Amino acid sequence: MAAPAPALPRGSQAVFEGKMLNYKGNWKGSVVSSVLEPVLFLAAMGISLGTLVDQGGRLNQGVDYLVFLAPGLLAATAMQTATFESTYPIMGALKWHKTFEGILSTPVKVRDLVTGHLLFILFRLVTTLAVFLAVMGAFGALELPLGLLALPAAVLTGLAFAAPVAAFAAWVQNDAGFAALLRFGIVPMFLFSGTFFPVDQLPGVLQPVAYATPLWHGVSLTRGLALGDLDGSVALINVTCLVALVGLGVWLARRQFAQRLVI
Amino acid sequence: MIEPASLTQDAAVDNRDAFEVGPGVEELVWARGLRKTFGDFTAVDGIDISVRRGEAFGFLGPNGAGKSSTMRMIGAVSPATEGRLRILGRDPVTDGPAIRARLGVVPQTDNLDQELTVRENLLIYGRYFGIPRAQIRARAAELLDFVQLTERADDLVEPLSGGMKRRLTIARSLINEPEMLLLDEPTTGLDPQARHALWDRLFRLKQRGVTLVLTTHYMDEAEQLCDRLVVMDKGRIAAEGSPAELIGTYSTREVLELRFPAGENEAHAGGLADLADRIEVLPDRLLLYTDDGDAAATAVVERGLHPASVLVRRSSLEDVFLRLTGRSLVD
Ligand SMILES: Nc1ncnc2c1ncn2[C@@H]1O[C@H](COP(=O)(O)OP(=O)(O)OP(=O)(O)O)[C@@H](O)[C@H]1O
Ligand SMILES: [Mg+2]
Numbered sequence: 001m002a003a004p005a006p007a008l009p010r011g012s013q014a015v016f017e018g019k020m021l022n023y024k025g026n027w028k029g030s031v032v033s034s035v036l037e038p039v040l041f042l043a044a045m046g047i048s049l050g051t052l053v054d055q056g057g058r059l060n061q062g063v064d065y066l067v068f069l070a071p072g073l074l075a076a077t078a079m080q081t082a083t084f085e086s087t088y089p090i091m092g093a094l095k096w097h098k099t100f101e102g103i104l105s106t107p108v109k110v111r112d113l114v115t116g117h118l119l120f121i122l123f124r125l126v127t128t129l130a131v132f133l134a135v136m137g138a139f140g141a142l143e144l145p146l147g148l149l150a151l152p153a154a155v156l157t158g159l160a161f162a163a164p165v166a167a168f169a170a171w172v173q174n175d176a177g178f179a180a181l182l183r184f185g186i187v188p189m190f191l192f193s194g195t196f197f198p199v200d201q202l203p204g205v206l207q208p209v210a211y212a213t214p215l216w217h218g219v220s221l222t223r224g225l226a227l228g229d230l231d232g233s234v235a236l237i238n239v240t241c242l243v244a245l246v247g248l249g250v251w252l253a254r255r256q257f258a259q260r261l262v263i
Numbered sequence: 264m265i266e267p268a269s270l271t272q273d274a275a276v277d278n279r280d281a282f283e284v285g286p287g288v289e290e291l292v293w294a295r296g297l298r299k300t301f302g303d304f305t306a307v308d309g310i311d312i313s314v315r316r317g318e319a320f321g322f323l324g325p326n327g328a329g330k331s332s333t334m335r336m337i338g339a340v341s342p343a344t345e346g347r348l349r350i351l352g353r354d355p356v357t358d359g360p361a362i363r364a365r366l367g368v369v370p371q372t373d374n375l376d377q378e379l380t381v382r383e384n385l386l387i388y389g390r391y392f393g394i395p396r397a398q399i400r401a402r403a404a405e406l407l408d409f410v411q412l413t414e415r416a417d418d419l420v421e422p423l424s425g426g427m428k429r430r431l432t433i434a435r436s437l438i439n440e441p442e443m444l445l446l447d448e449p450t451t452g453l454d455p456q457a458r459h460a461l462w463d464r465l466f467r468l469k470q471r472g473v474t475l476v477l478t479t480h481y482m483d484e485a486e487q488l489c490d491r492l493v494v495m496d497k498g499r500i501a502a503e504g505s506p507a508e509l510i511g512t513y514s515t516r517e518v519l520e521l522r523f524p525a526g527e528n529e530a531h532a533g534g535l536a537d538l539a540d541r542i543e544v545l546p547d548r549l550l551l552y553t554d555d556g557d558a559a560a561t562a563v564v565e566r567g568l569h570p571a572s573v574l575v576r577r578s579s580l581e582d583v584f585l586r587l588t589g590r591s592l593v594d
Contacts, residue, residue, distance in 0.1 A: 106391035107360035
């Protein structure tokens, strides 16, 4: 990752370093899974299912199913990575091990905790998604060089989850809240927000719901860039919504962290 | 009997307040009318504290007295609900990070990073203070030596014993070479040997000029470590002074402890009242406060009474606490 901007407060850098020190202990496992998962998914879904879908010819974008699916999965992976890093690790540091409490006894401020945490997720997203992108390339599902822009789009998608979910993790009292988040948020989005098939194939009443989900905005933007058929005005809406979610999430997370930690 | 609470706080405080507008330069903690509430519940109920540079200052009190709540306010992590507070001469509301940069904190419950090694815990903690890595490395090595954890430096924290974790927490609190160390029940849960080893380390820090503020519900710890202490109960300060002053003011030189068979203690109290300045009736024994315990013991026997056990001892802070609050410190 590039060196952090000089304006960055020292506290958030230290928090980022702390997360990296923890990560150092299990990066090998995480690298293996971040390579293996896209390979398996693209192979299973793209090739096998894709053969059926392509024969049926129901896909209106006029591309191979694999090529259609891959950027969707890229965005969905961003969502999953960010959600995971913003749930259990936050609750652990806040409630179980109280490491946040220890950090706040130093000059580090609550906002540094939030920023440092998001910097770490940024690092996780960039590395995981870069690997994913490389696998896409190997499957021939990436237009070069324009398709590389799918990376920042997917990273933005991830951050749009990382920040609000961090606020959520500091709001719920125990990890039962995470099960609900997965069941009623993450999994339905994964299935119905355009990752596997275009939203306009959903029943009419469900379409507005799907278009309103953050993952759809992420998938739409990422896929538009990967396939090179970006619609400028839709993309602008996508970016605006995702950026707004990051901003809202950061604001909520700071507030919620302070409510739990500064008492 | 004089009502002890009125003896101490209110009158004295009002007097001082008339001409005291802020902390003196050598007052590292200065609090006036400090309060902390959680919803409707008042945990700290308007206390005044002054801790001077270089001293060891203690909060002695039972569970729920408000010791930790006070320590967290002094640590500039928990905002006061009311009152004036200056730490190291600064206002924690506006200068929190600058204050925390010069404090060391040992919380009541260890909050080490269990997934890191002993050494890594020190290295990363130093980074939170913005100390350069090379400097932290050198300091970490010294500190591990100081708390005798050098051999475990590269082990994970999780499997360490409670005493080792406590020592590591103390080492961690020293990584920024603090001017003042806040220790919330530093030795609770440690065996006697580990406690004495810790006291020894704290003595050495004090000799180096580090100001110590600690809480405890062990009176021996308070007597051993503290130059000055406050007895805290139900969010208020019941008395203040050096251990010897407190014992001198609130207790007699000696205490005669009598144990009668269960249920009889209460009944004997009336007949012995004239032998002592004061009598406390506890469920399992009578405490006779007198300057000459042996004489009182002889008199008890002369009255034809035969307690199951008779013990003469010197007064302790436990007796001070009993006198001030009507309750035992450790239940
Ligand atoms: N965050 C909180 N929310 C609500 N009540 C609290 C909170 N923290 C402390 N209290 C209450 O305030 C009172 C004082 O607590 P505190 O932890 O300061 O006591 P203490 O003297 O440190 O006790 P102990 O010896 O058990 O550590 C207790 O009744 C406690 O339940
Ligand atoms: Mg406490």
